[in-house]
Amino acid sequence: MKTFDYAPATDVAAAVALASQGGRFLAGGTNLVDLMKLGVETPDVLVDIARLPLREVTELPGGGLRIGAGVRNSDLAAHPVVRRDFPVLSQALLAGASGQLRNMATTGGNLLQRTRCRYFMDMTKPCNKHAPGTGCPARNGDHRNLAILGASEHCVATHPSDMAVALVALDAIVQITGPDGDRSLPLTELHRLPGDTPHLDTVLTAGELITAVDVPALGFGGVSAYRKARDRASYAFAVGSVAAALHAEDGVVRDVRLALGAVAHKPWRAFVAEEALRGRPANRESFLAAADAELAAARPLRDNGYKRTLARNLVATTLERLTGERA
Numbered sequence: 054m055k056t057f058d059y060a061p062a063t064d065v066a067a068a069v070a071l072a073s074q075g076g077r078f079l080a081g082g083t084n085l086v087d088l089m090k091l092g093v094e095t096p097d098v099l100v101d102i103a104r105l106p107l108r109e110v111t112e113l114p115g116g117g118l119r120i121g122a123g124v125r126n127s128d129l130a131a132h133p134v135v136r137r138d139f140p141v142l143s144q145a146l147l148a149g150a151s152g153q154l155r156n157m158a159t160t161g162g163n164l165l166q167r168t169r170c171r172y173f174m175d176m177t178k179p180c181n182k183h184a185p186g187t188g189c190p191a192r193n194g195d196h197r198n199l200a201i202l203g204a205s206e207h208c209v210a211t212h213p214s215d216m217a218v219a220l221v222a223l224d225a226i227v228q229i230t231g232p233d234g235d236r237s238l239p240l241t242e243l244h245r246l247p248g249d250t251p252h253l254d255t256v257l258t259a260g261e262l263i264t265a266v267d268v269p270a271l272g273f274g275g276v277s278a279y280r281k282a283r284d285r286a287s288y289a290f291a292v293g294s295v296a297a298a299l300h301a302e303d304g305v306v307r308d309v310r311l312a313l314g315a316v317a318h319k320p321w322r323a324f325v326a327e328e329a330l331r332g333r334p335a336n337r338e339s340f341l342a343a344a345d346a347e348l349a350a351a352r353p354l355r356d357n358g359y360k361r362t363l364a365r366n367l368v369a370t371t372l373e374r375l376t377g378e379r380a
């Protein structure tokens with residue numbers, strides 16, 4: 054591992070100043086330190102943000118929540134308001150990683166964890182995400198778990214977070230502090246599609262720190278859930294996932310929120326499917342048709358066409374179960 058300096062930060066301004074001069078934030082370290090051991094990440098300075106006052110979950114007026122960026126995944130999953138009002142978020146968190154990892158992993162770090170594409174994690178392989186212009190061996194190689202939506206010829210990586218899929222469905226807003234001040238951003242706009250800049254995962258600039266994530270109240274009397282498909286029963290990243298919230302009344306979809314995981318370079322908000330569903334009968338036929346509308350844009354590679362069928366069935370089954378819960 055390349056040598057680096059370690060700088061524990063005591064306040065947000067100091068953390069931002071240190072990181073904007075070439076440092077990287079260290080939260081739970083469960084992704085960053087692994088990537089440093091592999092030589093994928095090589096920061097000069099690790100700015101430890103564990104002591105910053107970012108570990109509170111606060112109730113917002115109107116029923117929403119502000120989640121500090123340093124809140125541990127296990128604490129957030131167990132929070133009583135999350136479990137009561139946002140079960141989709143609690144379920145997504147509990148579907149991710151192991152108990153030990155969730156005790157270390159944070160809200161900010163989970164959103165900013167990097168792709169698990171095997172070529173990206175192997176510095177002996179070319180990869181446009183390491184070094185633009187070196188190529189994408191995944192296109193003709195191992196891409197079974199990679200993207201079917203929004204990919205480019207330069208990169209077909211997926212975003213691995215479960216939590217982010219739930220937060221995208223919940224219209225979460227990211228609070229950011231940086232060298233140029235504060236800004237907030239819908240979570241749907243934080244992560245980027247690869248396009249011709251696959252080395253950029255997000256729109257954050259040097260030194261920008263996520264301080265919190267706001268989750269507004271759902272705004273309709275809906276129920277919500279997260280479903281994840283993976284290669285083994287526990288401790289595995291998704292091969293497909295769905296976060297859904299549904300408000301159905303008298304057999305008709307009044308409102309719906311849908312996001313897909315493990316299908317794109319970012320947590321994929323399924324706006325097309327949502328639009329197709331509003332006002333339609335709340336039954337499997339409509340759910341499948343809406344999924345098909347969203348997945349019409351899918352461009353699978355040789356070995357990942359199964360994800361289209363998987364995502365379609367996950368959407369329909371999850372919405373069917375939510376319809377049953379509401380009835």
Ligand SMILES: Cc1cc2nc3c(=O)[nH]c(=O)nc-3n(C[C@H](O)[C@H](O)[C@H](O)COP(=O)(O)OP(=O)(O)OC[C@H]3O[C@@H](n4cnc5c(N)ncnc54)[C@H](O)[C@@H]3O)c2cc1C
Pocket residue numbers: 077078079080081082083084085086102122123148149150151154157158159160161162163164165166213214215216261262263264288289290291
């Ligand atoms: C074996 C294993 C299995 C796993 N399985 C799953 C799974 O099934 N589902 C899943 O979702 N995840 C899974 N994970 C990933 C795990 O959830 C992430 O490693 C973790 O959430 C990252 O959080 P962290 O706080 O440790 O981040 P760190 O490793 O500390 O940081 C990650 C990145 O975020 C940046 N960062 C951290 N906090 C901030 C902030 N506040 N502002 C700006 N930048 C910041 C860091 O600089 C770094 O670039 C797994 C990990 C392992 C090792």
Ligand code: SF4
Pocket residue numbers: 168170171172173179180181182183188189190191192199207208209210251
């Ligand atoms: S998919 Fe992206 S991360 Fe994977 S090898 Fe291609 S460029 Fe690299």
